[in-house]
Every structure is written in C-alpha cells, then in structure tokens.
Amino acid sequence: METRKIHEERGVLLLGVGGLGCAAALLLVAAGVRRLGLVDDDRVSLSNLHRQILFRMTDIGMDKVTQAGQRLREQQPDCQVEQIPRRLTERDAIGEVAAEYAVVIDGSDNFTTRFAANDAAVAYRFPLVHGAATGGRGQLCSIAAGGQPCLRCLFGGPPTQNTATCRSEGVFGPLVGEVGGLMALEAIKWLHGSGQPLLGRLLTIDVTTAKRRIVPLRSHPQCPVCAPHHANIPDRAAS
Numbered sequence: 063m064e065t066r067k068i069h070e071e072r073g074v075l076l077l078g079v080g081g082l083g084c085a086a087a088l089l090l091v092a093a094g095v096r097r098l099g100l101v102d103d104d105r106v107s108l109s110n111l112h113r114q115i116l117f118r119m120t121d122i123g124m125d126k127v128t129q130a131g132q133r134l135r136e137q138q139p140d141c142q143v144e145q146i147p148r149r150l151t152e153r154d155a156i157g158e159v160a161a162e163y164a165v166v167i168d169g170s171d172n173f174t175t176r177f178a179a180n181d182a183a184v185a186y187r188f189p190l191v192h193g194a195a196t197g198g199r200g201q202l203c204s205i206a207a208g209g210q211p212c213l214r215c216l217f218g219g220p221p222t223q224n225t226a227t228c229r230s231e232g233v234f235g236p237l238v239g240e241v242g243g244l245m246a247l248e249a250i251k252w253l254h255g256s257g258q259p260l261l262g263r264l265l266t267i268d269v270t271t272a273k274r275r276i277v278p279l280r281s282h283p284q285c286p287v288c289a290p291h292h293a294n295i296p297d298r299a300a301s
C-alpha cells in the first residue's frame with residue numbers, strides 16, 4: 063500500500079482540545095481526514111467559548127472530548143473520531159498513543175506536555191506539529207527525528223520561572239483560529255507527503271502588527287533529546 067494511503071488511514075492525533083485543537087480538528091475533518099484522535103481530560107467552561115469554536119453554551123461542564131467528538135461526527139460522519147479522555151504529560155505515554163497515528167498535533171496549553179510531546183516525537187519517531195498562542199502572538203513548527211532540530215535545541219526545556227501562557231495572559235480568539243488552521247495545514251502536508259513542512263523553521267505571527275516571520279532553527283550539538291538521533295535516518299515520517 064502506498065505511503066500516502068497508509069498515513070491517511072492512520073490519521074491525526076490531537077493533544078489538547080483547546081482553542082488550537084478545536085480549530086485544527088474542524089478543518090481536518092472538513093478537509094476529509096479519515097481518522098482523528100482527541101486527547102483531553104478537561105471539561106468545557108464559559109471562559110473557553112471565545113476561542114474553542116467546537117463548543118457551545120450548552121456544553122459547559124461537559125467532557126471536551128465527548129462534545130467535540132459528537133460535533134465532528136455531525137460534521138463528517140465518515141470520519142473515525144476516537145475520544146481519549148486522558149491527560150498525557152509523559153514522553154512514553156504520549157509515544158504509546160501516538161504510535162497508532164501518522165501525525166501528532168500538539169495543541170496543549172502547558173509546558174510539561176509540550177516538551178514531553180517533543181521528546182516523544184524524537185524517541186518514537188513520529189512527526190509532531192507544535193503550535194502555541196498567547197496574547198497576540200503565535201508560533202508553529204514541525205518536529206521530526208532524523209537530523210532536525212527540536213524544541214529543546216531552541217528553548218532547553220520548560221521555563222523555570224513564571225512564563226506567560228494562554229491561560230495566564232489570555233489570547234485573541236481569532237489568533238488561535240489562525241494558528242490552529244496552520245497546524246491543520248501542516249498535518250495535511252505530513253499526511254500527503256506534499257509541500258514543505260516547517261522543519262528547522264519556526265513561523266511566528268504577531269497579530270498586533272500583522273507581521274509574520276520565519277525564524278531558522280538550528281540543532282544543538284549537545285541537545286540531550288535529538289542529538290543522539292541525528293545519525294539515525296530515515297525516520298518514520300519518511301517511511
């Protein structure tokens with residue numbers, strides 16, 4: 063079976079059904095993605111609704127994955143939506159679930175999950191689409207094993223001091239839609255093996271000035287996560 067067909071059947075895993083995850087999920091299902099896994103253990107709250115566009119007032123207090131799954135099936139009954147009501151914050155736990163999918167989108171709202179997903183992508187050799195949005199600024203890139211830089215090359219690890227997050231600082235709802243949409247696009251590139259994924263490049267968006275930049279990323283030669291894997295090419299994404 064050709065690689066593209068295998069990837070399409072394995073589908074996309076979404077870590078977090080927040081603002082980024084809702085936007086990405088809607089667009090992926092609308093685009094015809096056949097299989098989608100939704101990971102989140104949270105419930106819908108009123109403060110979510112301005113940016114988490116899968117949810118309505120009547121969903122408040124309900125499980126996010128249940129409500130999101132129902133809405134996505136209504137949109138496209140042919141899409142296989144799998145609900146995973148768990149909080150995955152460790153590398154191996156993420157790696158085990160991710161093994162069932164072709165691509166992973168990290169739309170989580172915390173640094174622990176973000177770096178655990180990064181570490182899992184390199185160790186378990188799956189393509190990861192990273193994205194984040196806080197205030198008026200967003201960013202995204204792809205992480206993949208096989209000689210490509212990872213988030214720890216860039217940031218080292220989770221911040222030790224209080225750092226602005228979507229939860230602490232708020233975010234423009236439309237920005238989350240834009241970054242989530244670009245994450246869906248990035249995942250489709252991986253599924254189809256087309257275009258140029260944002261490997262070794264970080265796309266930054268500032269909606270207050272309408273500026274976008276592509277920042278080149280470099281592998282850190284002493285990166286504890288990806289440096290040991292740099293010689294192990296090809297990776298799963300290219301198989």
Ligand SMILES: [Zn+2]
Nearest residue numbers: 212215285288
């Ligand atoms: Zn690295």
